[in-house]
Amino acid sequence: MSIKLTSKQRKVLEFIYTFLENSGFPPSISDLKEELNVSSNQSVLNFLYILEKKEYIKREGGQARGIKILPLGYREIGKNPLIKMAGISAGGSYVESFVNAFSFFPLAEKVLENEKINESKDRVFVIQVAGDSMINAGIDDGDSLLIKESKEYKSGDIVIARTDAGTTVKRFIADGGKRYLQPENPAYEKMIIIPGEVQFQGKVILNLSKINK
Amino acid sequence: MSIKLTSKQRKVLEFIYTFLENSGFPPSISDLKEELNVSSNQSVLNFLYILEKKEYIKREGGQARGIKILPLGYREIGKNPLIKMAGISAGGSYVESFVNAFSFFPLAEKVLENEKINESKDRVFVIQVAGDSMINAGIDDGDSLLIKESKEYKSGDIVIARTDAGTTVKRFIADGGKRYLQPENPAYEKMIIIPGEVQFQGKVILNLSKINK
DNA sequence: CTTGACAGTGTAATAATGTTCATATAATAT
DNA sequence: ATATTATATGAACATTATTACACTGTCAAG
Numbered sequence A, B: 001m002s003i004k005l006t007s008k009q010r011k012v013l014e015f016i017y018t019f020l021e022n023s024g025f026p027p028s029i030s031d032l033k034e035e036l037n038v039s040s041n042q043s044v045l046n047f048l049y050i051l052e053k054k055e056y057i058k059r060e061g062g063q064a065r066g067i068k069i070l071p072l073g074y075r076e077i078g079k080n081p082l083i084k085m086a087g088i089s090a091g092g093s094y095v096e097s098f099v100n101a102f103s104f105f106p107l108a109e110k111v112l113e114n115e116k117i118n119e120s121k122d123r124v125f126v127i128q129v130a131g132d133s134m135i136n137a138g139i140d141d142g143d144s145l146l147i148k149e150s151k152e153y154k155s156g157d158i159v160i161a162r163t164d165a166g167t168t169v170k171r172f173i174a175d176g177g178k179r180y181l182q183p184e185n186p187a188y189e190k191m192i193i194i195p196g197e198v199q200f201q202g203k204v205i206l207n208l209s210k211i212n213k
Numbered sequence C: 001c002t003t004g005a006c007a008g009t010g011t012a013a014t015a016a017t018g019t020t021c022a023t024a025t026a027a028t029a030t
Numbered sequence D: 001a002t003a004t005t006a007t008a009t010g011a012a013c014a015t016t017a018t019t020a021c022a023c024t025g026t027c028a029a030g
Helices: A007-023 A029-036 A041-053 A071-076 A101-112 B007-023 B029-036 B041-053 B071-076 B101-112
Strands: A057-059 A067-069 A124-130 A144-148 A158-163 A166-175 A178-182 A198-207 B057-059 B067-069 B124-130 B144-148 B158-163 B166-175 B178-182 B198-207
Touching: A007 A029, A007 A041, A007 A067, A007 A071, A029 A041, A041 A057, A166 A198, B007 B029, B007 B041, B007 B067, B007 B071, B029 B041, B041 B057, B166 B198
Parallel strands: none
Antiparallel strands: A057 A067, A124 A144, A144 A198, A158 A166, A158 A198, A166 A178, B057 B067, B124 B144, B144 B198, B158 B166, B158 B198, B166 B178
């Protein structure tokens, strides 16, 4: 048996990778069956058997979704192993998607100097926004924001705030004794901050989506 | 509801991470049940429900092992998202374990200068050895080796070779027209290289396990 | 002293997932 | 020509995993 992959076998490997990237866990036999447009489990098992024998993947028998991509597998399809990425809703719903740090770090590097970020000292991360509650601040649905954790938050800062209702990006307003989370879209209402019930995760220092355009 | 975690809740989160690290896929309810020493699925579901509500994880309902750790979750337990690591058998069996690149790169950094490795140009990676076929070359069971991909392999190089029988670490010997993979343990026999049936993955440039001692 | 959050038990139903066996066809290599 | 490899099909079966429901107990805060 050749140790090289046929194009179909590679396609299977690539799908496992893609599924893993999108889901955070490997595909089941059924997932693969559907993707490959075959009607029998055995067809899928054949491919998995071959991929395992050739050391592109490793299966954990009997366990649901028990597939790992091995280093050889990652190399074969020219991908890096996965790390995931933060995503939050500007509208207030939950953290949804992920970050691929490999795609993130190269991007950030160019930018870190300008923003005077000390990589080893400052904690920065990227989130992806879902929702339109900040459109008037130039933050659209799907934008990626570079976030920095901070010790103090000043009135006017655009912040990532975590509340019982979810994590959200809003402008922080301190008006005398009152503190608000203020959307930048007239269709949304501001939220009064109840002490102890809101945690600031960091402040927005850059809209990466706007930079890349 | 507070958005902080109790120690037990954190323990669950940590186990999900650990499981993911060891397996490459998330734990099932049963896996968690066993770990937490509870006898009811509902106990586990309670924890998952809370962790999801607090945005440390996200569940994909109805799907086996449908758990993702969210960025907040990683931060809570002070871990990085996972990437995995190569491991191979010196005795000839398959690639088994993984590399955590976060633990690998800091280690390698100290070493790369000495070895004159050009990080952006050279492809290097780490493997973990299983087996004793190279003990007389100072490579023991469990050692981590720094490997570099190369264009040419000279007789005498200790190489990572992939064959139909598996991936293995051996000394490469070219003796006239004959080519061998030579173990460094009299208990093992040398292997004749059949052209086209062996791929060199790289050569051993350092035994990291010996350096750290 | 009641409410709510937290932690737990147990059973049963249902859905999702993986394994095995028995066959088949076309392409490729020897 | 013949054997092997790669790609399929389909059904039966076994196992793993998730969900739902009904209850119990502890503990801290108001």
